[in-house]
Amino acid sequence: MDHFHYRDGELWCEGVPLARIAAEVGTPVYVYSANAFRDHARAFRAGLADVRDAHLAYAIKANPNVAVLRLLAAEGYGADVVSGGELARALAAGMPAESVVFSGVGKTEAELVRGLDAGIGQFNLELEEEGEALARLAAERGETARAVLRVNPDVDAGTHAKISTGRKENKFGVPIDQAPAMFARLAGLPGLALEGVAIHIGSQLFDLAPLEAAYRRVGELVATLRAAGHRITRVDLGGGLGVRYKEGDAPRSPAEYGAMVDRVTRAWDVTLMFEPGRVIAANAGVLLTRVIWVKPGVVNPYVIVDAAMNDLARPALYDAWHDFDPVVPSGERVTANIAGPVCETGDTFAMAREIDRVAKGDLAVFRSAGAYGATMASTYNSRALVPEVLVDGERFAVVADRIAAETILAAERVPEWL
């Protein structure tokens, strides 16, 4: 069921009309459906029902709001974190440290220590030197850190270049052909329990073939490592499953993904970790916005909305498509450009898009904005930091305040010599 639906001629999120949220909280504002998050979390888990010993570590970067994390913790999800800040959020939300995976190509030693302090379940090593550092830091404390080595399988994930991570020229992982030698050197270090390998080849993948190819390479690596005498007990298969953003998008379902995983990994005899992000969060949220002006254009009119590239960066960064739907449909179709108020041509959400006619003051939403939305917001052009609302049935709550431009200004100082 779509938890954003039209009822009595206007758009609702679950049991709350979006117009009510706009009236009470103002716009722009992200609105999340708690039950969409739950449904997606359950569907992903159900897709892996046949996979033995699967552990779910939600990729916090997709939507790190602490209320969202609390909700997913209640669904039995752990977390994939990539910074000390994300680690703090996972713990604050009540996710057990044991269920936290620490990824990231540039973890500082201070962050490794924070992971050790918390007692997290798994460090994903990105380079040999990081493994040596982690081993030393853990050994100094008389501890052993559990880790896996992230490998780069050199496959083309077939997604946008900026969210592709598994080509050999990308910064992520160690070259898979160098992994056995590196593994041998690291596995002997006191303080480190190197128990397996990790992989993540990219995001918003529609095709399972590149994932399957990468997983098969990992399967071969596991066999090679075992033949060399290593005890391999866990493999982290990353995230990356794509979602529908526009009509005609045909992502593979969690069930199809799970069937592929089951087929490829059945004989591996390991604990499998998964790091889904977008598939859980994207279609659980919208960005609610108000039309400021409709400006006549030379080719098409410009619908200028009060959300901008600083609130939702994906169109400007990746030419991403987000459906634009009115809160109260007019039923009249027009072709228009949709842009925000920021002083950059790139602050354009859509060009020559066929949309429902909207007028000054109307409310509308950008769909599929629950993942990589609010979390990538900035205050560019000295705009406020966009707030977030969580709807759960007929209740809703502001789960992140709007941080006013004045509050941000108040954190700046002019030195006394000026």
Ligand code: LLP
């Ligand atoms: N694991 C690792 C190591 C990752 O780097 C990522 C995403 C994930 C898991 C989760 O991937 P997902 O299931 O969400 O595809 N800002 C971009 C997406 C960046 C993804 C970065 N890594 C966007 O808005 O499309």
